[in-house]
Amino acid sequence: MDPLTQAERAMRGDPEAVRALWETHRRWVAAIVLAHMPRDAELEDLLQEVAVRVVKQVHRVRDPSLVRPWLRSVAINVARTAGRRRKVRMRIVRSGGAAEHEGAHDAPAPLATVEEGRRALAAAHRLRPEYREPLILQCVRGMSYRQIADTLGVPVTTVETRLARARRMLREELEREGISPEGLGA
Numbered sequence: 001m002d003p004l005t006q007a008e009r010a011m012r013g014d015p016e017a018v019r020a021l022w023e024t025h026r027r028w029v030a031a032i033v034l035a036h037m038p039r040d041a042e043l044e045d046l047l048q049e050v051a052v053r054v055v056k057q058v059h060r061v062r063d064p065s066l067v068r069p070w071l072r073s074v075a076i077n078v079a080r081t082a083g084r085r086r087k088v089r090m091r092i093v094r095s096g097g098a099a100e101h102e103g104a105h106d107a108p109a110p111l112a113t114v115e116e117g118r119r120a121l122a123a124a125h126r127l128r129p130e131y132r133e134p135l136i137l138q139c140v141r142g143m144s145y146r147q148i149a150d151t152l153g154v155p156v157t158t159v160e161t162r163l164a165r166a167r168r169m170l171r172e173e174l175e176r177e178g179i180s181p182e183g184l185g186a
Helices: 003-011 013-037 042-060 064-094 112-125 127-140 143-150 156-176
Strands: none
Touching: 003 013, 003 042, 003 064, 003 112, 013 042, 013 127, 013 143, 042 127, 042 143, 064 143, 112 127, 112 156, 127 156, 143 156
C-alpha cells in the first residue's frame, strides 16, 4: 500500500490503515524513543504509549505528508514525559516516600561486555539531542544518512556533521570511562 494512501486512510479513521501505518513506522519510531527516553524506562512500554496516541490522535493530522514529523513529535513527547515522571518519582524516593529503588538487588551482568554496552548507551544518552538522535537512528535502527535526514527534516550534510561529532564525543566519553570504543563500534 502506498504510504500516503495509508496515511490518508488512517487519518480518516480506518482501523486497518492505522494498524498498517504503525507497523510501517514502528521501528524508526522506536529509535526516536530510545534516543530520548530516560535510562530506566522500558522501550516497549513507551512504544505502547506512542501506539495508543497514534490510534487516538492520528485523525488530527491535517496533511498526510506530515504524518512522519507528527509521529516523531509524539515519540519525543512520550519519552520526555517518561523522563519527567521519573524525576517526580526520584524526588518522592529522596524525600522519604514509600517507594523503594527498583533493581537494587539485581545480580550484576554476567559479562563485562554487557556492562560496557550499557555504559556506552548511557554515554550516548548524555549527548545533546541533536547528536544523540541521529546516532541512535543509525546505530540502533541502521538508517542511512538520507533516511535520517528525511526523518529529522535536515540536510544530509547536517546529518553527516552531527554523526561525526556524536561519534567523537562518544569516543572521548568512553575513553574517559576506560571503555575501548573500538570494541563497541563507536
